[in-house]
Amino acid sequence: MQPASPGPGNRGIRTRLALLALFGVLFLLLWWWEWSLLIRGALALFILAGGYVVQAQLRKLWATQRAYSLAMEAAHDGFWAWDPVSKRLDVGARLLEILGYRDNFLPDTHAWLELVHPEDRAHYNRTVSEHLKGRSPYFYCEYRVRASNGQYLWIASRGIAVRDRHGVAYQMAGSVTDITERKLHDDEVAFMAKHDPLTGLPNRFLLAEKLLETLQQAAARHEHVALLFIDLDRFKDINDSLGHRLGDRLLQDVAGRLRGALHASDTLVRQGGDEFIVLLPGIVDGLQAEARARQLLEHLNQPFVTDGNQLHVGASIGLSLYPDDAADAEQLLRDADTAMYVAKRQGGGQIARHTPEMKERVQQRASIESSLHRAIEQRGFSLHYQPKFATASGRLLGAEALLRWQDDGQWIPPDRFIPVAEETGLIIPIGHWVLSEAIACLARWNQLSPTPLHMAINLSARQFWPGDLDQTVAALCAEHGVACTQIELEITESMLLQAEGNHVDMLHAMRARGFRLALDDFGTGYSSLSYLHRLPFTSLKIDRSFVTALIDEAGDYAGGSALVPAIITMAHNLGLEVVAEGVETAAQLVLLRDLHCDIHQGYLSGRPMPEADFRQHFLDASAKSAGPAF
Ligand code: C2E
Ligand code: MG
Ligand code: MG
Numbered sequence: 001m002q003p004a005s006p007g008p009g010n011r012g013i014r015t016r017l018a019l020l021a022l023f024g025v026l027f028l029l030l031w032w033w034e035w036s037l038l039i040r041g042a043l044a045l046f047i048l049a050g051g052y053v054v055q056a057q058l059r060k061l062w063a064t065q066r067a068y069s070l071a072m073e074a075a076h077d078g079f080w081a082w083d084p085v086s087k088r089l090d091v092g093a094r095l096l097e098i099l100g101y102r103d104n105f106l107p108d109t110h111a112w113l114e115l116v117h118p119e120d121r122a123h124y125n126r127t128v129s130e131h132l133k134g135r136s137p138y139f140y141c142e143y144r145v146r147a148s149n150g151q152y153l154w155i156a157s158r159g160i161a162v163r164d165r166h167g168v169a170y171q172m173a174g175s176v177t178d179i180t181e182r183k184l185h186d187d188e189v190a191f192m193a194k195h196d197p198l199t200g201l202p203n204r205f206l207l208a209e210k211l212l213e214t215l216q217q218a219a220a221r222h223e224h225v226a227l228l229f230i231d232l233d234r235f236k237d238i239n240d241s242l243g244h245r246l247g248d249r250l251l252q253d254v255a256g257r258l259r260g261a262l263h264a265s266d267t268l269v270r271q272g273g274d275e276f277i278v279l280l281p282g283i284v285d286g287l288q289a290e291a292r293a294r295q296l297l298e299h300l301n302q303p304f305v306t307d308g309n310q311l312h313v314g315a316s317i318g319l320s321l322y323p324d325d326a327a328d329a330e331q332l333l334r335d336a337d338t339a340m341y342v343a344k345r346q347g348g349g350q351i352a353r354h355t356p357e358m359k360e361r362v363q364q365r366a367s368i369e370s371s372l373h374r375a376i377e378q379r380g381f382s383l384h385y386q387p388k389f390a391t392a393s394g395r396l397l398g399a400e401a402l403l404r405w406q407d408d409g410q411w412i413p414p415d416r417f418i419p420v421a422e423e424t425g426l427i428i429p430i431g432h433w434v435l436s437e438a439i440a441c442l443a444r445w446n447q448l449s450p451t452p453l454h455m456a457i458n459l460s461a462r463q464f465w466p467g468d469l470d471q472t473v474a475a476l477c478a479e480h481g482v483a484c485t486q487i488e489l490e491i492t493e494s495m496l497l498q499a500e501g502n503h504v505d506m507l508h509a510m511r512a513r514g515f516r517l518a519l520d521d522f523g524t525g526y527s528s529l530s531y532l533h534r535l536p537f538t539s540l541k542i543d544r545s546f547v548t549a550l551i552d553e554a555g556d557y558a559g560g561s562a563l564v565p566a567i568i569t570m571a572h573n574l575g576l577e578v579v580a581e582g583v584e585t586a587a588q589l590v591l592l593r594d595l596h597c598d599i600h601q602g603y604l605s606g607r608p609m610p611e612a613d614f615r616q617h618f619l620d621a622s623a624k625s626a627g628p629a630f
Pocket of ligand 3: 520521541543581
């Protein structure tokens with residue numbers, strides 16, 4: 001805001017003008033008085049000198065004023081001057097222009113305060129009063145003011161008070177800058193920092209704030225809060241096979257559908273990727289929480305029609321309840337996350353409520369993870385080899401490499417540590433070591449065996465992620481002088497579920513390099529025949545559970561395993577070799593031979609064993625002539 005006669009030193013100039021008038025009066029008086037010519041001359045000179053000084057001061061003042069106005073014009077700032085005693089306000093033209101008002105529209109503080117945004121008034125008054133009381137060196141306040149078009153503009157006002165010798169402010173003046181654009185930009189940046197740009201939902205940073213706030217309210221009202229951790233089941237497949245653009249659109253649709261199914265007091269957050277978090281306050285008990293979770297799951301189970309594609313995503317939901325399951329925000333979140341993983345591992349499409357046993361398992365997994373890190377550094381792994389035989393002839397065909405880990409003198413079963421290695425990504429270095437070790441071992445066996453043997457190596461979905469697994473295995477074969485056709489890569493059905501999409505291309509690339517591909521543990525997962533049609537498998541491994549069920553306790557053919565002949569026939573029709581896993585009895589083997597099962601492996605013909613034992617049993621000259629012991 002601008003004073004009518006702006007700039008510093010106004011009072012001094014007025015004093016000098018008054019002095020000039022006084023000198024004029026004195027000059028006239030002295031002229032008429034009959035003093036000597038000398039005195040008159042001296043006085044005249046004195047008055048002329050005074051006049052000259054005053055004129056010089058005035059010129060300086062006008063120059064300062066001009067410079068001041070120019071500077072402010074260039075800075076696009078508006079001026080104001082305010083008398084704290086009379087409350088009179090002088091506002092410059094630029095400020096009127098910024099706000100779009102006519103001249104003299106703002107005669108005093110009251111008129112100005114009327115324009116200040118009601119939410120900013122208290123802050124504005126406080127800042128002014130602090131400065132008037134001398135508690136701040138200058139006045140600075142950012143606040144909203146209503147412009148003539150009714151919209152609020154953000155302004156930054158700065159000023160300084162002039163005080164008398166008692167320190168009482170008798171004038172205050174300063175400038176105003178329109179900062180609306182900057183403020184809007186700041187708001188945008190603040191919004192972006194706490195929201196997900198794709199869906200516009202709050203992100204994990206805002207969740208942390210919301211969660212704390214919600215739990216505090218719930219504690220005060222003695223209510224429950226449910227936290228749902230939602231992870232889409234088939235998003236990765238859709239994203240990989242139909243492209244990221246459609247994946248993004250689908251996430252937006254999922255966000256919209258979830259939002260539509262929630263109450264106004266609920267909070268929906270995109271945690272990242274295909275993970276969403278829902279906070280349900282005011283929950284009565286666990287049953288109500290589960291019912292609400294089920295409702296959301298049903299919404300997600302309905303197909304989405306995104307960009308003309310009908311998509312079935314489904315979801316796994318982990319649920320934890322405050323304060324029953326966890327007493328603080330962090331624990332609540334972690335518990336729901338753990339429960340979600342359990343739901344996922346149970347096949348997806350489910351809701352799992354957190355239980356204390358889950359916590360225990362998480363702790364166990366954390367300890368396995370840290371031991372695994374140590375084992376990688378200290379090369380604490382080894383491989384055992386289980387022989388595989390042709391069922392009809394009994395001829396040794398090769399072996400399956402099985403990972404072994406001894407931690408602190410204790411053997412840890414692969415079923416316990418491999419899932420942890422897969423979740424943490426440690427399976428990538430471990431899996432690479434397995435490939436390298438098994439291929440090196442086969443190279444040694446090639447020196448001993450008259451016919452080329454096969455080495456079957458198990459793979460995890462995670463090993464496909466880098467996208468160059470075919471090259472990696474081929475390079476290891478080349479390094480050790482082993483033919484790619486001697487390597488059989490075993491892939492489980494559950495792995496295929498996680499590794500759809502681009503990984504299908506990888507399987508074809510592997511097959512093109514000559515690697516054999518086996519579908520492991522057939523019958524334990526979805527047993528989807530569509531894999532066998534679409535994917536370039538060379539063999540199918542019937543899971544041990546089916547082999548066990550072939551013969552009942554009395555040693556007779558058990559009707560419950562009628563699936564085995566069907567699987568063998570179907571696999572043969574598709575041109576696949578059939579391997580029976582976990583053959584433990586001679587009766588099982590005889591039956592498998594009758595059913596034309598091509599290959600078998602199991603404790604009957606040989607347990608997994610260290611390389612030295614394998615050589616001694618199956619590759620040394622004496623062993624070869626003796627043949628397998630069954
Ligand atoms: P799998 O590939 O189906 O391996 C066969 C499992 O059955 C092995 O268990 C083997 O020791 C066991 N087995 C073989 N014959 C018999 C039998 O006659 N009776 C019984 N009761 N069991 C038999 P293991 O070594 O505990 O391996 C378990 C699973 O761990 C494997 O199942 C495989 O999925 C995974 N695994 C093992 N080594 C590796 C590896 O290097 N990489 C990856 N990704 N997974 C591996
Ligand atoms: Mg296997
Ligand atoms: Mg298996």
